[in-house]
Amino acid sequence: MRILRDAIVSAVALVLALTGWAMFFPAAHPYLDRVGILAPMQAAGIPLAQAEAPASGGRGFGGGATTVIARSVGLARTEDRVTAIGTGRAQRSVVITPQASGRLVALPVRPGTKISEGTVIAQLDSQEEQIALDRAEVVLEDARRNAERQQRLQGSGAISDAQVQSVELALRNAELGLRQAEFDLQRRSIVAPFDGALGLLNYDVGDQVGTASDMTQLEDRSVLLIDFSVPERFVGQLDAGDPVQVAPLSRPDDRFTGHVLAVDSRVDPASRTLRVQAQVDNSADRLRGGMAFSISVALPGEELPLVDPLAIQWGRDGPFVWALDDTDAVQQVRIEIVQRRDTTVLVRAGLREGDRVVVEGVQNLRPGGTVSLQEIRPAPSAETRTETGAATATTTDARL
DSSP: OHHHHHHHHHHHHHHHHHHHHHHHOGGGHHHHHHTTOHHHHHHTTOOOOOOOOOTTTSBOTTSSBEEEEEEEOEEEEEEEEEEEEEEEEEEEEEEEOOSSOEEEEEOOSOTTOEEOTTOEEEEEOOHHHHHHHHHHHHHHHHHHHHHHHHHHHHHHTOSOHHHHHHHHHHHHHHHHHHHHHHHHHHTTEEEOSSSEEEOOOSOOTTOEEOTTOOOEEEEEEEEEEEEEEEEGGGTTTOOTTOEEEEEETTOTTOOEEEEEEEEEEEEETTTTEEEEEEEEEOTTOOOOTTOEEEEEEEEEEEEEEEEOGGGOEEETTEEEEEEEOTTSBEEEEEEEEEEEBSSOEEEEESOOTTOEEEEEOOTTOOTTOBEEEEEEEOOOOOOOOBOTTOSSOOEEEOOO
């Protein structure tokens, strides 16, 4: 109990010390902001100290202008990153069923292997169909001989036109009978409709199967399609061809790059989401249909000023920066933090590209005071990685 009491007392003392630091020392605000403490204090209504200089016209203790280091303002686009969970499926997939009923007499392929279009997957007993084919060939041969005999007699006028038409009709019927017998025999072989990977077989040799029997599944998974949904506010922001990042939930370190293949034509009125279909190359055959995937889509947004995080100060009215005008006088410019990145911050403010903001020496500044520039650093680069735990969320989780 004594240890717990000491821990509570220490925690309370730490909170009071940090609160006092924020209330009376403006220079502490950048440090407290980095560890995520300043924003909760401001939300709780704690009166924070505002960075103000003594009434000496912005001069330091030595009587001269305050020496500062400034950095130019850059421009960059915000980046909304949509994350969702989707399900993959092969670009072509069919359930193999027989076209006729019968007994399985052969299964010439191994399950789980890749086969080519036209490969025989299974063979049904076909003795009856073979007999029918042989009979149709005999009938056709007889009909042809009769037709040839009638042609010879027709020249001499020994037969009537009606007899000639009857023989020709018998010949055509015999030809159709042969085609029907060949078709019936062909249906006794179950073949692959396209190149793909064969699934497990559900029947063995000797089993009786029918047209409703699902024998196996054939998939062309050289390209994987992934279906996922995004909130309706992204309507018009996603389009075919947009890049996506995909990672299997079972192997989050394996990342694949794909693109949006299609966007649905309507929003689901029940979930208020838009269905999107992505396409990922699977020529290495590392993915399977039915797998769950994490999908990430980057959506570039509006162009905003990009500043160094050291330039951001906090006052009673929120964050601001000290901006320099053409005469090297400083003014407070209120800002709205839009997006934090690794080493920069995107803000919404009255700043333009190339404007200068103070990053060091802010302790003794006041509005309108002149400063002495020790250094002007170049504008930060528009790097794209966002900082984890940023004050303004930039990732939309669309998982359903």
